[in-house]
Amino acid sequence: MGYTTEIITRRNFIRFSAGMGFALGFNSLSPRLRAATAREAEGGRNYPDVINLQVQKTKLEIGGKETSAITSNGSIPGPLVRLREGQTATIQVTNRLKEDTSIHWHGILLPPEMDGVPGVSFAGIKPGKTFTYRFPVQQSGTYWYHSHSGVQEQMGHFGPLIVDPLEPEPFEYQRDYVVMLSDWTFENPHSVLANLKKMSAYYNYNRRTVATLAKDLPWKRMRMDPTDIADVTGATYTYLMNGKAPGSNWTGLFRSGEKVRLRFINASAMTFFDVRIPGLKMTVVQADGQNIQPVPVDEFRIAVAETYDVIVEPQDEQAFTIFAETMDRSGYARGTLAPRQGMTAPIPKQRPRAMRTMADMGMMHDMSSMDSGGMNNMPEKGSSGMNNMQHDMSGMNSSDVKNMQHNMPEKGSGGMSNMQHNMSGMGQGTPHGPDGHGPGNSGVPMMLQSRLDDPGIGLENTGTRVLLYSDLRSLAPREDQRQPEREIEIHLTGNMERYMWSFDGKKYSQSKEPIPFRNGERLRLTFINDTMMEHPIHLHGMWMELVNGARSHQPRKHTLNVKPAEKVSVDVTVDAPGNWAFHCHLLYHMEVGMFRIVSVTNQIAEVNL
Missing domain, CATH: 2.60.40.420 (Cupredoxins -  blue copper proteins)
Structure with a gap:
């Protein structure tokens, strides 16, 4: 599934209209058809009075394997829902499943009974029934929709949603693509959850070996693992871009010199992606559907459910790889921007896996590689010693914090690894309060800090400009x-x-x-x-x-x-x-x-x- 818009000008209208269709393909067009649309002001755009979606079980091929998915109108992702700011949206959703379903319009402001969360202000959609979502469209930007029923989202029940603005966009572009990232498992998602409940590290194939036992002893005492970056990994996941596995290579076309808008949507169940396009600078112009002051970057991390719109301007007649590497480095989604179908560009080498550090626990410094002798006396989690360590910092002032920092091993010494996080602002951190929140919480950080300037684990020393x-x-x-x-x-x-x-x-x-x-x-x-x-x-x-x-x-x-x-x-x-x-x-x-x-x-x- 791919979604593209090429902006019509008078000069290219005839050439454009001869080969392109409308972006909405709900009933009259196959949901797998790539749709192309023009701005309403330039060439006219059809906004149907009623949009129809069918939620159903569909057999699909993903990465060369046949599987069964829960889809909207038969595809992963579902069809592009395109609305216009100021209209009243009417979307009829028919449930062809043997179980209840729902659709939540993620990020859209609407009445609570239209929000699509069963058990909150909505009963869900029973098998064989049709529910009509009707709401005023009060905003514009890039959004998405997904099931809020059980684990159907993991099984493919999601799709993109674009709201065109009434006013002209504050940035220019000639071509427009949705780039929807997701994670797919051939396992039953209920089995995935059962496996996690039996053993939380079930899918963590990057756990350290016996050779690192001494270094990891402090973590074991706290019942943690420094390789716990993601609960569910490439051990079961295939990572998709617009429904295509890396080998299927989703492709978006461009002409040299065009400005191309890429609407990134993270529709994953559990996966964070680090996105870059080697050879192209990206300018971020929207975050979560809202216009922002443009930020030029080399890459950005997109959390589950976030959206980022970027503008790229390829000048050469060559292909560029859109590379979305998972935060835990266990896999990637991949696509291509190219002047012609069939072109490819090199796939970047995956980066080394990241490791959790003591900074992720709210410690003053990273002590992840300190030898066991330096931490043999660390109290076990749950003991009074650990509780004191976690909670008896509430009276510390900034000078106390600085003294603690001064007395820690120096960077580069035998007891300290190179710090993976920028700790320069730690003196402005605040101690965690005394409430540990009971057995539902296995531990609290010693110190809390703002991490708005932190690019995130694994992106600290890449040498690239990362969005913060x-x-x-x-x-x-x-x-x-x-x-x-x-x-x-x-x-x-x-x-x-x-x-x-x-x-x-x-x-x-x-x-x-x-x-x-x-x-x-x-x-x-x-x-x-x-x-x-x-x-x-x-x-x-x-x-x-x-x-x-x-x-x-x-x-x-x-x-x-x-x-x-x-x-x-x-x-x-x-x-x-x-x-x-x-x-x-x-x-x-x-x-x-x-x-x-x-x-x-x-x-x-x-x-x-």
């Missing part, structure tokens, strides 16, 4: 200039050994009382990641504005990646009454309990998480 969250600035000043009236602190918690994931130490089944928001308030949410894993946090129904130093140009996000031992805040203008889902967008984390409901009411309620 601190780079993001909205193009226009934010509409609500109020300061937050109150703050809610939410801890991202988990027990990797038991494969339990939660908020504030409680799974959804243990804490179904909604998190109360007050309609009309300006609210600050502060996330503290107590775990050693990254978590993409998604709030339905409202924008989160990332507090990243941009002041009046704080960028809007519908999904926020929170790194290990990070403390990060977002501001929310609470303006959507009703019940909304709030969860980690790693599918299996959400399934086992990292999910809550936010309730927006006109009542002042005391927060009791």
